[in-house]
Amino acid sequence: MKLLLVHPYFLELDISERAVMRPYPPLGLLYLxxxxxxxxxxxxxVFDGTFQTPVDFSELVASWKPDMIGFYANxxxxxxxxxxxxxxxxxxxxxxxxxxxxxxxEQYVQAGLDVAVIGEGELVLRRxxxxxxxxxxxxxxxGIVFSDPETKAVIxxxxxxxxxxxxxxxxxxxxxxxLNLYLDCWQLHHGIRPISLITSRGCPYQCTWCAHHVFGYSxxxxxxxxxxAEMEWLHANYQFDHYWFADDVFxxxxxxxxxxxxxxxxxxxxxxxxxxxxxxxxxxDETIQDLVGLGCRKVWVGAESGSQRLLNEMxxxxxxxxxxxxxxxLRHSGIETGMFLMWGFGDEGVxxxxxxxxxxxxxxxxxALTTVAYPIKGTPYFESLASKGDIEAAPFLDGNERSxxxxxxxxxxxxxxxxxxxQASLSAAKSQTTLHRVLRRIKSRYCQWRFEWAWRSDPCTxxxxxxxxxxxxxx
Ligand code: B12
Ligand code: SF4
Numbered sequence: 115m116k117l118l119l120v121h122p123y124f125l126e127l128d129i130s131e132r133a134v135m136r137p138y139p140p141l142g143l144l145y146l147x148x149x150x151x152x153x154x155x156x157x158x159x160v161f162d163g164t165f166q167t168p169v170d171f172s173e174l175v176a177s178w179k180p181d182m183i184g185f186y187a188n189x190x191x192x193x194x195x196x197x198x199x200x201x202x203x204x205x206x207x208x209x210x211x212x213x214x215x216x217x218x219x220e221q222y223v224q225a226g227l228d229v230a231v232i233g234e235g236e237l238v239l240r241r242x243x244x245x246x247x248x249x250x251x252x253x254x255x256x257g258i259v260f261s262d263p264e265t266k267a268v269i270x271x272x273x274x275x276x277x278x279x280x281x282x283x284x285x286x287x288x289x290x291x292x293l294n295l296y297l298d299c300w301q302l303h304h305g306i307r308p309i310s311l312i313t314s315r316g317c318p319y320q321c322t323w324c325a326h327h328v329f330g331y332s333x334x335x336x337x338x339x340x341x342x343a344e345m346e347w348l349h350a351n352y353q354f355d356h357y358w359f360a361d362d363v364f365x366x367x368x369x370x371x372x373x374x375x376x377x378x379x380x381x382x383x384x385x386x387x388x389x390x391x392x393x394x395x396x397x398x399d400e401t402i403q404d405l406v407g408l409g410c411r412k413v414w415v416g417a418e419s420g421s422q423r424l425l426n427e428m429x430x431x432x433x434x435x436x437x438x439x440x441x442x443x444l445r446h447s448g449i450e451t452g453m454f455l456m457w458g459f460g461d462e463g464v465x466x467x468x469x470x471x472x473x474x475x476x477x478x479x480x481x482a483l484t485t486v487a488y489p490i491k492g493t494p495y496f497e498s499l500a501s502k503g504d505i506e507a508a509p510f511l512d513g514n515e516r517s518x519x520x521x522x523x524x525x526x527x528x529x530x531x532x533x534x535x536x537q538a539s540l541s542a543a544k545s546q547t548t549l550h551r552v553l554r555r556i557k558s559r560y561c562q563w564r565f566e567w568a569w570r571s572d573p574c575t576x577x578x579x580x581x582x583x584x585x586x587x588x589x
Contacts, residue, residue, distance in 0.1 A: 122194035144286035308356035364390035420473030531565035
């Protein structure tokens, strides 16, 4: 029997990613590949679309003739899944999994997928493979949604509890894809060769916009020795010079980071610069010292907003003072800092935007990245907007949550002025010369003025404008 696991993501077709060129290998599928190779006597291959085209997929399917095809779906790859399904031979059994599936399982099944898998994939995929060809056995598999072959009714089986011990899962099967294409791409565009790895699953925090659709709210860390073994294997098999720890919150368990630090002290050849993401409240002085010892180059802090009122509304669980303190502590330890910020959340007004610009200016991070808030279906943020009638039904076939119109949000152009204002203000704060500082301040004032003008004239809904903007502008 043959299984083809598919990453339906095509860099060539992604204009915004081509502007930044930071491609990321499909770790989830590589975990699945490693696991089912260990447990099922099937021939398993991975089609990674990143450096290929949909035509390459069609040719592979036509020549290799897989019995089962398993697609990875997130909100961005969703429409490719549906396009590729149309190219699959009618005999192939089609499965879909990934973060997009939990709240759209029925739609995937109606769109032609035989089975949609909810949550962590390893055990469920194994069960599907073991029950392959026998619907009565398959139909009992936990964690799947499917259409009953006779009645056509969509049936949903609750997802099993995630595995408690991540040591049960072998490390990702990177040999199944051309990882060197990623390394070469990074080398060409950024001058470094980073390899991504992940040391945990799940996040217990409750930030209202964040999707917990795969791993839920409980945290599981991999054993330190497993991570070391993975690093050793990477060291022996690839020419790379950075790690990219893709954990939701890399320093969530400070003891774990300290144990990694101690384990690496006797293996200096494994210490390489790396980037990771964390939260302001998980960056104590001790943790930062461990990060320094581990070779950390840059920490991205999810700061989101300089408005404490909005941070509370997001259930972020941090204060803006903690954000400022953590960015400052990282900088003083010699670690580069990046901040993630979000515009357009809740009833954000001009004053909240100003608070964010002020906070970033005071923090002086090396980089500050902004996004406009978007509601992922199934998150508390989505549910709250939906219950107030502030969004229309989430699109499935046409667009995704990023293209949804949210009542009260301004246009992308308005938020671009806010970002320009923030960047100019940050640049002025970091200026080395008076002339540069003065020029940047002028730019900052100009962008602020353009932002406030755009805010007033932006065609956001009238009800929102009267209820919120008038109040905020008079602040
Ligand atoms: C690293 C990361 C990125 C990287 C790489 C993205 C990528 N292509 O994987 C970057 C920074 C590029 C990125 C970008 C984005 N990301 Co991102 N990202 C992550 C992060 C932190 C880790 C991904 C990972 O490696 N997970 C580990 C593996 C093991 O998990 P997994 O991939 O989910 O796979 C498991 C299951 O899903 C399942 N499974 C997966 N595929 C299949 C297939 C089959 C057949 C089966 C049976 C099972 C199955 O089994 C796997 C093993 O258990 C996750 C959060 C998280 N912790 O997962 C967010 C996350 C996936 N990202 C998210 C989002 C929203 C985005 C963006 C849309 C953000 C944006 N503003 O544009 C973009 C989309 C980019 C793109 N082209 O896909 C959301 C997805 C929500 C959704 N419903 O789609 C997540 C869940 C974050 C969140 N909590 O909200 N992201
Ligand atoms: S945004 Fe980060 S800290 Fe908050 S719930 Fe999501 S992963 Fe956890």
